[in-house]
Amino acid sequence: MDTHMPPRQKLVVVGNGMAGMRTVDELLKRNPLKYDITVFGAEPHVNYDRIMLSSVLAGEKDLEQIVINPRSWYEENGINLVTGDAVTAIDTQARTVTSASGRVVAYDKVLLATGSRPIAPPVPGLDLPGVCAFRDIADVNTMIAASEKHKRAIVIGGGLLGLEAANGLLRRGMQVAVVHLMGTLMERQLDKAAAELLQRELDERGMNFFTNGQTEEIFGEGRVQGVRLADGREIPGDLVVLAIGIRPNIDLARAAGLAINRGIEVGDDMRTSVPDIFAVGECVEHRGKTYGLVAPLWDMAKVCADHLAREDATSDYVPAAMATRLKVTGIDVFSAGDFIGDETTEEVVFRDAARNTYKRLVLRDDKLVGAVLYGDAQDGGWYFQLLREDKPLGELRDTLIFGQAFASLAAGAPAADPTAAVAALPLDAEICGCNGVCKGKIMGAIAEHGLTTLEGVRARTKASASCGSCTPQVEQLLALSLGDSYAKPTGEKPLCKCTTHSHDQVRRAIVDQRLRTMPAVMSTLGWSTPDGCHVCRPALNFYLLVAWPGEYQDDQQSRFVNERNHANIQKDGTYSVVPRMWGGLTTADELRAIADVVDKYAIPTVKVTGGQRIDLLGVTREQLPHVWKDLNDAGMVSGHAYGKALRTVKTCVGSEWCRFGTQDSTGMGVKLERMTWGSWHAHKVKLAVSGCPRNCAEATIKDFGVVAVDSGWELHVGGNGGIHVRVTDLLCKVTTEGEVLEYCGAYLQLYREESRYLERTAPWIERVGLAHVKQRIVDDEVGRKALYAKFLYAQKFSQDDPWAERAPGKAAAAPFRTLATVE
Amino acid sequence: MDNVGIESRWVEVGAVEDIPRQGARVVATPRGDVAVFRTLDDAVFAVDDRCPHKGGPLSQGTVHGHAVTCPLHNWVIDLETGEACAPDEGCVTRIPVRVQDGRILLVMVA
Numbered sequence: 001m002d003t004h005m006p007p008r009q010k011l012v013v014v015g016n017g018m019a020g021m022r023t024v025d026e027l028l029k030r031n032p033l034k035y036d037i038t039v040f041g042a043e044p045h046v047n048y049d050r051i052m053l054s055s056v057l058a059g060e061k062d063l064e065q066i067v068i069n070p071r072s073w074y075e076e077n078g079i080n081l082v083t084g085d086a087v088t089a090i091d092t093q094a095r096t097v098t099s100a101s102g103r104v105v106a107y108d109k110v111l112l113a114t115g116s117r118p119i120a121p122p123v124p125g126l127d128l129p130g131v132c133a134f135r136d137i138a139d140v141n142t143m144i145a146a147s148e149k150h151k152r153a154i155v156i157g158g159g160l161l162g163l164e165a166a167n168g169l170l171r172r173g174m175q176v177a178v179v180h181l182m183g184t185l186m187e188r189q190l191d192k193a194a195a196e197l198l199q200r201e202l203d204e205r206g207m208n209f210f211t212n213g214q215t216e217e218i219f220g221e222g223r224v225q226g227v228r229l230a231d232g233r234e235i236p237g238d239l240v241v242l243a244i245g246i247r248p249n250i251d252l253a254r255a256a257g258l259a260i261n262r263g264i265e266v267g268d269d270m271r272t273s274v275p276d277i278f279a280v281g282e283c284v285e286h287r288g289k290t291y292g293l294v295a296p297l298w299d300m301a302k303v304c305a306d307h308l309a310r311e312d313a314t315s316d317y318v319p320a321a322m323a324t325r326l327k328v329t330g331i332d333v334f335s336a337g338d339f340i341g342d343e344t345t346e347e348v349v350f351r352d353a354a355r356n357t358y359k360r361l362v363l364r365d366d367k368l369v370g371a372v373l374y375g376d377a378q379d380g381g382w383y384f385q386l387l388r389e390d391k392p393l394g395e396l397r398d399t400l401i402f403g404q405a406f407a408s409l410a411a412g413a414p415a416a417d418p419t420a421a422v423a424a425l426p427l428d429a430e431i432c433g434c435n436g437v438c439k440g441k442i443m444g445a446i447a448e449h450g451l452t453t454l455e456g457v458r459a460r461t462k463a464s465a466s467c468g469s470c471t472p473q474v475e476q477l478l479a480l481s482l483g484d485s486y487a488k489p490t491g492e493k494p495l496c497k498c499t500t501h502s503h504d505q506v507r508r509a510i511v512d513q514r515l516r517t518m519p520a521v522m523s524t525l526g527w528s529t530p531d532g533c534h535v536c537r538p539a540l541n542f543y544l545l546v547a548w549p550g551e552y553q554d555d556q557q558s559r560f561v562n563e564r565n566h567a568n569i570q571k572d573g574t575y576s577v578v579p580r581m582w583g584g585l586t587t588a589d590e591l592r593a594i595a596d597v598v599d600k601y602a603i604p605t606v607k608v609t610g611g612q613r614i615d616l617l618g619v620t621r622e623q624l625p626h627v628w629k630d631l632n633d634a635g636m637v638s639g640h641a642y643g644k645a646l647r648t649v650k651t652c653v654g655s656e657w658c659r660f661g662t663q664d665s666t667g668m669g670v671k672l673e674r675m676t677w678g679s680w681h682a683h684k685v686k687l688a689v690s691g692c693p694r695n696c697a698e699a700t701i702k703d704f705g706v707v708a709v710d711s712g713w714e715l716h717v718g719g720n721g722g723i724h725v726r727v728t729d730l731l732c733k734v735t736t737e738g739e740v741l742e743y744c745g746a747y748l749q750l751y752r753e754e755s756r757y758l759e760r761t762a763p764w765i766e767r768v769g770l771a772h773v774k775q776r777i778v779d780d781e782v783g784r785k786a787l788y789a790k791f792l793y794a795q796k797f798s799q800d801d802p803w804a805e806r807a808p809g810k811a812a813a814a815p816f817r818t819l820a821t822v823e
Numbered sequence: 824m825d826n827v828g829i830e831s832r833w834v835e836v837g838a839v840e841d842i843p844r845q846g847a848r849v850v851a852t853p854r855g856d857v858a859v860f861r862t863l864d865d866a867v868f869a870v871d872d873r874c875p876h877k878g879g880p881l882s883q884g885t886v887h888g889h890a891v892t893c894p895l896h897n898w899v900i901d902l903e904t905g906e907a908c909a910p911d912e913g914c915v916t917r918i919p920v921r922v923q924d925g926r927i928l929l930v931m932v933a
Contacts, residue, residue, distance in 0.1 A: 531845065531863045534885035534892035534899075557845035561883040561894035569894050573880040621849075621883070819848035819859065820836040822931055 016041025019281025020113025026305030057168030125218030150238035584612030593634030611648030654691030875913030
């Protein structure tokens with residue numbers, strides 16, 4: 001041992017949660033050698049991000065992804081970690097702590113980070129199986145297990161935590177009822193208007209609300225069966241989640257004789273009434289207040305680390321304004337500061353009922369003191385920055401409500417490029433609200449450590465490492481620092497050279513941030529080109545079409561020539577035309593009309609396709625509308641043989657004629673084609689129906705293949721007869737034609753929502769796994785029906801014959817005409 | 824410099840409005856089809872409607888920035904220079920364009 005070094009003191013940390021480990025982390029940064037550290041955790045896990053439990057519940061993240069400090073971190077820092085063993089006593093005279101298993105450890109300093117525990121309502125039935133809180137990994141496992149066996153869930157509590165729990169259970173296919181004591185949801189974070197918008201949106205997603213609902217009894221025999229409210233209403237349920245609030249966990253501190261009130265009382269230096277015992281996080285009470293959000297915990301951690309590191313530290317914990325975001329995918333809610341206001345405040349309100357957006361800013365003495373954003377919370381960070389700066393707004397007030405991009409534009413700044421917006425922020429602007437990381441710290445870390453990835457920034461600064469909502473800004477800072485050399489670290493390639501974002505990231509952003517136009521996508525996600533390129537534009541057009549059916553205006557100029565001209569371009573610049581033949585059926589009249597068209601326009605080649613229809617090759621651009629009109633007049637419509645769309649439904653003759661046929665495969669094929677024609681996809685989609693297992697329609701190399709058997713229909717998915725031949729996987733067997741239609745529609749909708757543009761069903765299934773597709777389409781009945789409904793809804797807007805719309809003389813036919821002829 | 828001879832003349836071929844933004848229309852001329860483009864920022868360009876690669880109709884391509892992607896094999900042609908973008912090599916003939924009061928005029932060499 002180095003005799004010049006003072007002997008290390010013993011620090012015992014009680015609680016292996018976020019606040020405790022953040023304090024240790026901060027302490028190690030300040031003085032890594034001062035203490036031998038022992039950490040006791042009651043849970044059997046390493047330190048994880050409790051905030052992200054809602055994402056685990058919703059199936060968006062798995063447990064590994066929410067670990068903050070892996071075991072190696074403890075080892076590298078010489079920390080003695082004791083998990084699954086709670087501390088049961090502190091002897092402040094003997095200066096020891098004792099654990100449940102009987103371990104006794106001496107200490108010089110103690111850090112209490114015992115967190116909080118859920119509040120349980122004072123009602124009978126809390127001990128029934130199927131009743132849990134939403135607090136730790138064990139709770140989440142209970143909820144996931146219940147969602148696999150049971151159908152109905154009741155969440156008691158309509159606050160932030162309760163709604164995230166309810167959303168997660170809904171995503172797992174349960175029917176969810178939310179009981180809330182107050183008249184409006186999230187009343188501590190939202191004003192009434194925003195709360196009502198939120199309730200409406202969640203209601204549309206299928207949540208049932210019982211507001212002004214006081215729980216009187218949780219009932220059931222052997223397992224929970226429901227909840228009875230004070231007004232007599234009874235709600236049936238197989239799972240009850242308690243999420244009405246938290247209370248500081250103070251039992252240990254009380255027994256040790258520390259001063260406590262609602263929480264463990266601490267001073268501005270985070271010291272308890274016993275000078276060698278500190279406390280941080282949700283277990284503390286500071287100046288009469290207790291805390292449940294993460295940002296103040298980080299501030300406490302820093303102050304506490306200062307005082308643990310140096311006896312003469314002078315830093316004080318000062319409560320700062322807080323901001324909250326709801327982590328419910330696709331719903332953007334933000335609030336900060338004093339968003340209710342009083343008689344000394346003024347408010348600026350913006351409401352766009354059609355777009356479901358609402359913003360309310362509260363001002364006092366020309367300063368921003370509070371904000372509530374619903375539907376579009378992109379500017380939350382900017383408002384929060386203004387709020388914390390506490391400076392007079394001046395001219396900014398006029399444009400404040402329209403957000404940062406508009407306000408800086410009005411102030412004469414260049415175009416609303418999001419990178420420019422981040423570039424314009426001062427160095428002390430807070431980027432990560434969860435971890436209190438400012439822009440300067442991130443930029444400094446990137447420069448000093450040569451960081452090139454999001455993970456690198458997270459590891460060095462903790463920015464975007466908690467709730468993740470500031471990830472776009474952190475990425476923009478990386479892009480700002482590194483320029484073109486910044487590539488997204490996802491492993492998945494950027495969509496095209498105009499962006500660093502991958503297909504999946506873009507799709508998510510469109511839905512989560514409610515981006516409804518192509519310029520909105522490009523400006524929000526920082527496209528490097530003014531209007532994209534031939535790679536990204538068709539992809540974005542498709543993604544927007546799927547996300548906002550009936551609302552998004554299809555952009556013809558962003559479609560590839562074949563989809564813009566509704567015919568297949570050939571090597572000489574002429575086109576091929578394929579009319580639809582439903583299920584491969586045709587008639588003498590149709591064939592006669594086709595023959596007439598061939599004669600009239602001197603079409604050089606006529607060919608029967610592999611998809612059971614007729615291809616007319618060598619039609620010139622100017623002839624197209626005329627050829628279509630003649631085919632339309634004979635009752636035929638576009639076959640979409642040119643599109644990333646439903647192509648054909650190939651059939652065999654089936655039981656109507658075939659001596660082996662077991663079902664009417666032709667009729668089934670026609671019904672499928674009537675339902676699916678006109679639908680746009682990430683790539684071409686081919687269907688087939690065979691009337692018996694001899695499979696003459698080659699259904700097992702199709703994107704969706706149906707094979708009739710005596711007792712019903714086998715459904716096969718993910719086949720491909722192209723470069724990489726792939727035989728389908730069996731999805732399941734169903735009995736009725738109605739089920740075939742439902743499963744097919746749901747499956748195609750899932751593919752539409754999850755695929756990357758130009759990815760056929762075969763590689764998509766290999767990527768996401770057959771088990772996933774089975775789970776969504778076969779196991780999850782409610783989810784399947786919802787997907788099917790979405791498919792049918794989108795089809796309402798896609799089943800107009802594009803040929804008829806471009807008949808000669810109509811405006812849409814103009815592009816096919818030569819603009820002028822110069823002699 | 825464009826080689827505009829004495830025999831050349833400006834010929835009106837239509838209005839800017841006749842061409843969709845990020846699109847093109849075809850003008851038939853004695854030298855063959857000419858593609859007239861209108862970009863997102865309303866700039867107008869004209870080039871021979873034949874890709875230097877395999878003769879694809881550039882007028883039917885995807886227009887982005889001041890460039891067009893050929894519909895046949897995705898060559899990207901810079902409309903300002905007529906050059907194919909790297910790694911492809913080739914050049915398409917540009918036709919001088921003038922826009923007056925919303926009307927498009929092309930230079931035609933007799």
